[in-house]
Amino acid sequence: MAGMTGMPNEDLRAQSCRALARMREATSECFDRHFALTPRLDMLAQLYLAEREHRPLYAWSLCIASQVPASTAHRKIGELERHGLVACSRGAHSDISNDRSKRHGDNRYVRVSLTPEGRKKIGRLLDHFACIWNSAGPRDATGSLP
Numbered sequence: 001m002a003g004m005t006g007m008p009n010e011d012l013r014a015q016s017c018r019a020l021a022r023m024r025e026a027t028s029e030c031f032d033r034h035f036a037l038t039p040r041l042d043m044l045a046q047l048y049l050a051e052r053e054h055r056p057l058y059a060w061s062l063c064i065a066s067q068v069p070a071s072t073a074h075r076k077i078g079e080l081e082r083h084g085l086v087a088c089s090r091g092a093h094s095d096i097s098n099d100r101s102k103r104h105g106d107n108r109y110v111r112v113s114l115t116p117e118g119r120k121k122i123g124r125l126l127d128h129f130a131c132i133w134n135s136a137g138p139r140d141a142t143g144s145l146p
Contacts, residue, residue, distance in 0.1 A: 009127060010052060013048065013130065014048075016130050017045040017048055018049075039067070040079065043073075044086075044121075047062075051119070056113075057113070059111075085115060086112050086113065088111070
């Protein structure tokens with residue numbers, strides 16, 4: 001299925017995720033990094049991109065992406081998990097673990113991923129964003145899109 005621009009919806013969604021990140025950076029440059037905090041949305045967008053790019057994402061990466069203190073980021077991840085939007089896998093990941101860390105339940109790595117419900121909801125939101133941004137494009141003197 002393609003969006004209004006002829007691009008596949010997945011590509012439009014990825015562009016929306018990247019636009020959100022650029023908007024966050026612009027807001028931080030013009031005001032300060034706390035002016036328009038949306039850590040849960042930032043996290044969901046990062047998770048969507050990570051999934052699309054077939055790369056794992058860990059809680060510490062979401063802490064950095066959300067630009068909030070680690071304690072706040074972990075609390076927000078917990079909220080997303082309680083709402084059924086993300087799933088957390090605690091303990092060492094098989095790619096980086098060893099026998100000792102497996103036995104002792106290494107909690108340094110918390111892998112976070114979208115649930116089917118989280119994927120559906122963030123996809124729907126990103127589709128809305130793409131439509132809004134597409135309709136807010138350059139306009140001619142009459143107010144119409146070119």
